[in-house]
Amino acid sequence: MKNFNGEILFLERSDINTDEIIPAKYLTEITKAALKPYLLEDLKLEGFTTKDIPGKSVIITRENFGCGSSREHAPWALEVNGINLVLAENFARIFKQNMFNCGMMAVELDKETIEEIFKIFKGLKTSIETDFPKAVFVLKSGGKSISIPFTVSEFDRSLVEAGGWINFADKNY
Amino acid sequence: MGKTIAEKIFDTHRIDNPSGDINVIQLDAVFCHEITTPVAINDLKERGMDRVFDSTKIKAVIDHVTPSKDSKTATQARIMREWARNQNIRDFFDIGKNGVCHALFPEKGFVRPGYTIIMGDSHTCTHGAFGAFAAGVGTTDLEVGILKGVCAFHYPKTIKINITGILRKGVFAKDVILSVIGKIGVNGATNKVMEFTGPVVEKMSMEERMTLCNMAIEAGGTSGICYPDSTTVEYLWKFIKDDYESKEKALSDFEKWHSDADAEYTKIIVHDITDLKPMMTVGYKPDQVQEVNTEEKIKVDQIYIGSCTNGRIEDLREAAVVLKGRKISDSVRGILSPATPDVYKLAMKEGLIDIFMEAGFCVTNPTCGACLGMSNGVLAAGEVCASTTNRNFNGRMGKGGMVHLMSPAVAAATSVTGYITTPDNLD
Known part of the structure; x- marks a missing residue:
């Protein structure tokens, strides 16, 4: 299973599309x-530069992340x-499927939780620890710490455990 | 309780229900292009699973960058060619026969009502115009599709969009879909099938329905879908005439897919387009739409007519009507990319290519190229393009460039004046 722990990159915007995540000219x-x-x-996000990326292991963002291309x-x-x-808060369908695949x-966390x-x-050096079996995230920064329970569907969970859809499909179909 | 067309398709293709509402469905076709497929091919080779589930159900094309522009794209093309040859994929379209996948494959008769189709391309939703469930997927889903002929989806939930009223002169399918996206937003149909019905859709040609379904993904939709009817039968007849005794028989067979009257929808939207005017996008999201603003005289540098949205023969005809006897402005460059070789040939026969060239357009071979800023019309930083494509994302047609989406008629009018305008504003 992959690593789901580490420092957070805060991207406070909705509708971040796949062309922004990786422009088409690099698809070659x-x-x-x-x-x-x-x-x-x-x-396109005020205050963000790609220099913010190194050292980060988790992204927190708003709505419809990964919309656009497949x-x-x-x-x-x-x-x-x-x-x-x-x-x-939510994802574009293909992007979400690709992640679990x-x-x-x-x-997905509800709007209030993301808001919180x-x-x-935001603005603090914050890390996240993921307890996958118990489905809980623990966010920590300085003395602050909060626990956030999460839900992943049984199918998506089995994909994470199998190491992706190819292994799962090869075994089952 | 009745079923929607998408539910009927799932119920006839389901092979497993591993958990929750996840349905693993059998695929009738797997479409492939050279941008997303080579990684899947290489991965299958590395896993020692370099085979395909059914070589007759795989259709492949080189369309995104063609002819290749550099060593990297040449390598992608080479991987596709070798794979098609080794796996005996007969329906492989290389230079000379290739065109934009979502225009080419319907033209070849590869899409039928009730089909399930995936492709590593988000605009695969286009093929729902034929009453098929067609969805864009990533490379991993594509890889499993190639190997096993299956794909997993949530059981479909559907938004019905009943398009009513009268489509006025100068207003097209592109304006209709832009107005729908403007209404529901780029996230308005995420995880949903968009079922387009109603009197306006019934009167639309297959080309117009493809334009409509093509942009379902811009509202987050999994697939666009239209009911197959006599228009669908006419379009497909040359491919299906041996399968049916008559067109009437074909029609009644197709009609079994229509949603039941008591089918359940997540939402039903009635969208009256009687007062709809030519539309355009502003900003960097496809839901940022407005009526074409002629007051502001928005200057453009490039006009692009083509793509899986609006590169078909009807689109070229509409643009040519505007361009006939006119010249494009000295301040712009015009690029026409007919979506397929057959569109290109027909456009030549009808004299349309002449009209475009006399007006001052450059005519390229069929390719996706400029739409996603890969080749044949990439923008420089600060440049503006009036485009008949489907995405106005930041940097989409070139880093720092700006894209305004619109119909071919408005794009043609814009090429004449050099700023965004409608045909009825031309002298």
Whole structure:
């Protein structure tokens, strides 16, 4: 199973699309590793630069993350940068499926919880610990700490455990 | 309780229900192009599983960057060619025969009512125009589709969009879908099928229905879908005439897919388009739409007519009507990319290519190229493009470029003046 712990990158905006996550001109790469320098290159978000990415392992964002193209290069670009977990109010369908298909996680939290996380932790160096069996995130910054239970469907859970859809499908169909 | 068309398709294709509402469905076709497929091919090779579930059900094309522009894209194309040859994929379309996948595959008769189709391309929803469930997927889903002929989806929930009223002159399917996206938002149909029905859709040609379904993904929709009817039968007849005794028989067979009157929907939207005017996008999201603003005289640098949204013969005809006897402004460059070789040939036969070239357009070979900023019309930073494509995302057609989406008629009018305008504003 992949690593779902580490420091958080706060992206406080809705509708961050796949062209922003990884522009189409890099889709000519045929290895995942080659995508690493280009993650979020075209993201339109005040205060954000790609220099904020190194050292981060989790993204927290608003609504409809990953909308647009079907490119799995979006999860791959996250993966090769060490980011295996994205938390949002909701996701575009294909992006979310791609994440779990790769054994990564795109987890939905309700609007109030996301709101609270941004309010308490945005701007602070914050880390997350994921207890996958118990389905709980623990967010910590300085002396502050909160626990957030999460839900992942049984199917998505089995994909994470199997290490992705290919292994699952090869075994079952 | 009755069923929607998407539910009927799922119920006839389900092979497993591993948990919850997850349905693993059998696929009737797996479409492949050179951007998202090579990684899947390489991965299958590495896993020692370099095979395909059924070579007759896989359709492949090189369309995004063609002819190849550099060594990397040449390598992607080479991987596709070798794979198609090794796996005996007969329906493979290379240079000379290739075109934009979502225009080419319907033209070849590869899409039928009731089909299940996936492709590693978000605009796969286009094929729902034929009454099929067609969804864009990532490379992993594509890889499993190639290997096993199956894909997993949530059991479909559907939003019905009943389009009523009269489509006025100068207003097109593109304006209708832009207005729908503007109404429900880029997240308005996420995880839902968008079922387009009503008198306006019934009167639409297959090309117009494809334009409509093409942009379902811009509202987050899994698939667009229209009921197959006599228009569908006419379009497909040359491919299905050996399967049915008569067109009437084909029609009655197709009609079994229509949603039941008591089917359940997440939402039913009645969208009256009688007062609809030509539309355009502003900003960087496809739901930022407004009536074409002629007051502001928004200057553009490039006009692009083409793509899986609006590169079909009807689109070229509408643009040519505007361009006939006119020249494009000295301040702009015009690019036409007919979506397929057959569209190109027909446009030549009808004299449309002449009209475009006389007006000052450059005509490229069929390719997706410029739409996603890969080739054949990439924008420089600060440039503005009036485009008949489907996405106005930041950087979509080139880093720092701005894209305004619109119908081919408005794009053509804009090429004449150099700023965004409608045909009825031309002298």
